[in-house]
Amino acid sequence: MGVRGLKTYIESRDRNYLRSWAFRDKRLIIDGCNLYYILYFDYKLDQIHGGDYDAFEELIIQFFENLRACDIEPYVVLDGGADHTDKKLDTLLERKQERINAAFALSVGRKGKVLPVLVKEVFRQLLHKLKVPLVQCLEEADWEIAALAKEWNCPVLSNDSDFYIFNLDAGFLPITHFEWDKVKVDRRTNKKFIQAKHFTVRKFCASFNMSADLLPVFASILGNDYVKLQNIRQLAWEEYSRPGTEHAQFDGLLNWLSQFPRPEAAVSDLLKQIDPDHRGKIQEALFKGIQEYKLISGCLAQFFHSKMIPHTTSIGPLQVLPKWTLMLLLEGKISSSIIDTLLHQRVFLISQVEDFQLPCSSQTSRPIRQVIYGLLLLRKQQTADKPNKTFTGTSRCTVEEYGRQESNLTSQKVEAIQTKVMEGLQLKTLWKEPHNVQLQVLLDTLGVSSEMLSKIQPALQLQVLVTCYWLVNAKPSPSKVHLWGLLLGMVYGNFSSTSQTQRDLQLKLNLQSGQRRMHLDCETAHLYSQWQFCLKCSLCLNRLLFSPVPEPEVARLYCGTLVHQVVGELRRGTGLDFLLVKGSSTERLFIQLQDAVVSLVGEDFVKNMKTGLEHRDAEKTQRDYYSQNQSIDELSGWLEYLMYDDIDDNDDDDLNGNRKRSKAKDHRNEIYDFFCTLRARHKAKARNAKYPSKKRERRCFEYTIEDL
Structure with a gap:
């Protein structure tokens, strides 16, 4: 789920919509997948070499230690498998292709964001070790997180823009404004707290004089992952926005909605602007989108309190699973990929550099x-989505694995x-x-x-x-x-x-x-x-x-x-x-x-086994070629060209001019360091050509198995 651009819109007007909060001594529902994603990338941990999991572990430990120091009681919720209705399949396929593109970009020296393959394993394992309460949902977690936060009347920590839509009395804390690494002390009470920014639907809607019930209509019109209505999303909402307002489409749509008392009235008026041939389909899609944000009691509270498998239809088709399997899934001790295997006989493999x-x-x-x-x-195991279908030991059963061929998303039936x-x-x-x-x-x-x-x-x-x-x-x-x-x-x-x-x-x-x-x-x-x-x-x-x-x-x-x-x-x-x-x-x-x-x-x-020194010899040949056929000055000019070419590629990504210049400077320093290293090697080679070092002649594997 999520409304693209909504987070930027709200945070660009934080004087009105986000307020400072010295957060301490409360329960906190944490969107676990969002947390490990943000922490890994915000702290610039390694992506291109397969991940630095020890550094990631230290971050997670420090995060929860700081919460404990402020008497904050965390409850972590993780995403599970894909929705059993498969209504989000198109979005999943798009995102998998985007991840392949990002991994390819990193592999050739360009920018991208790719989580290393074992990050979630490290995160789940570490939370069990730290005894942090954890639940892995059987499907996407957003709705269950919101339902639990409403039931317990406590805020949610996430970066998902859907939590700007869910009407939570205790509000929402965006991770990007949650200063967990700078624990402060209240001088009056001598108690520690974490500075945060706090959002509530009530205050946001009050600024538009609008009912909070209309926010799900807003999200459905603009289109989240489940509802894609291009022909109404592109209506001229800007004409309703206030003069000089940034993000005029969001602002205009909110102003337009504020004239209606209930969602039904807004949908009815909207349909009048649509071709009659499409009204039925659009009306059905809108009401489905609105339903996504209606909160009732979920199953997480019961599991957090008693560790009992919830007796509820919320686990839907997966009720056919053995209880021991459900327990391990809910505890996050088994990969959520087995849910997709059972429900859809489909698995999405993680793209890497x-x-x-x-x-x-x-x-x-x-x-x-x-x-x-x-x-x-x-062995006659019933599938979750087809309870009447069985497989015997001799039946041919396949799972569709989504991977890549070169840089394209592909799928293959695997037996x-x-x-x-x-x-x-x-x-x-x-x-x-x-x-x-x-x-x-x-x-x-x-x-x-x-x-x-x-x-x-x-x-x-x-x-x-x-x-x-x-x-x-x-x-x-x-x-x-x-x-x-x-x-x-x-x-x-x-x-x-x-x-x-x-x-x-x-x-x-x-x-x-x-x-x-x-x-x-x-x-x-x-x-x-x-x-x-x-x-x-x-x-x-x-x-x-x-x-x-x-x-x-x-x-x-x-x-x-x-x-x-x-x-x-x-x-x-x-x-x-x-x-x-x-x-x-x-x-x-x-x-x-x-x-x-x-x-x-x-x-x-x-x-x-090959020694691996063949690669070294190839590198040496390449270095010899450059030293004999290309002067240092020519190579310097080439590196300078690459530097400016890389900076030009980033023009569209940087919205702030100062920030862009800073990144360019960092990149220039990296190239300068590389160039100086190359020059030093070049000079050292020339200096030592007559007197080669005996140390360099030592074989890498003289330290053999027998010696050890």
Whole structure:
């Protein structure tokens, strides 16, 4: 849902519509998906290298600690699957294509916004660890959030413009004006608070002398995600606006609506302006849109209080699911993608920054998803939207997966499958199955025997299983530098909670500042994107099987900027002995991870892997070409041209001139830094041509498995 442009309109007139509020000591309903989206992008965390989940984790922890310091009681609500009526399908398809476009733009050095694939996993896992009350809705969450806020008479924290339409007595707090990172103290009471901006429908409508019941008509006419009425949206509403008013369409429509006492009267008058052939369809669409904003008691309050599955029609077709599955869904312990699998036999895969000339990185994990589909849909399991349809073990059942081909949204029918041990299993009794049966389903899917698994520490099992599956199935095949980089990232994550001094002593990696743009190696990005998809699907399968292996902390397993830098260091000839301190706890953990991987895939497999140094040699050839055939002055001119070309591309995005100049300056500094680095390398190469460093001749993999 959401009305595009409404947030900008209201916030541009905040003297009238938003008031300051020293917020503390209250309940707060939080739109969880909006929160993690805003935090990740507002704090400029990594997107192009697959995400920095440890930094994201620190943000989330600090956010809820600050709420607690101000005696604010948070209740987080997450979106679930798509609406069971499929009325939003066109909008979903548009947004998926937009995300593919954004991922492609980032992959070629342009701007875009793409959430890394495991952000939601990290968020849900962390909230359970922090004991923050959490519910994952079975469908879109906006209406349930509003209904709960009305029932509890407390405000909503979100950035969704629909909360400017819902008539909530306690109002709405836009996240962009919620200064959670600047906790203040009231000098009179010595109590802490968070400065916020507060919106209420009552005050907004009073400024137009309009009934609050007419706001849903306003939203439906302009068109939200569910109601698209181009022929009435484009009527000349501007003629009703006040002179000199910005956003004249919004202002004019609100003034026009203010003359009517009730929504029915406004709709009736509007239809008189429409071609009679279209009136029936438009009237039906408008009233459906208006109904979206009518609030009655929802089911969230009952679940937050008692953890009981609500006995209500609000869960609709999903009532056919086993209670244990519904409980895990509502608690946010199982991915909401299984709702789309059950309701629509359709899944939207997440687009990532990768090599768009290669097949979508999610394809590597497809066999894992096929087993998940088999558990959900096979063996006489009724589908939620077609309760009379059943699938036997021999039936052919497919799920439509939406991914990409190059930069275009495509779909493909994927068959649900079952491993040998799955024969006879049913979803409704899956939780009763013996642990060894549940474990064997997971091991068969990932291609590992139970004997091999017994040699690995339980805390490391899932991440090692996923890594081995990735090594065997990824295309193109990962090299040794990709494997060592991934394992070193896990080591770093395991010690990231220690002090900075201790971390630096044990793991000698000098990370580049997050504000500086690192070169993107698309092959490395593609491979690590494949690994993240494998992890995401394996987590879902493990949870669906009642966690036969322990679930690792996702935020500790991958740090994009670090693993990409490690790969670069290894390719430049840096040895593992330089990155790991001899005898340290980090070295011991690295050896454990390495030995576990080798025990599963075999020493011959590892020995036959490419080293990854071929890429380094290609880069060296390219550098030699530029140093011999292009002067530094010519290269400087070329970089200057690119700088101004990039700035020109941003003209349409910047509304504030000063801000645009500031961004241009930052970009100029980035190019200057890159140019200075290149000049330094050029001079160093010329200086050392006669006396080459022996250190640079050292092989990256002289630190072998036998040495460790």
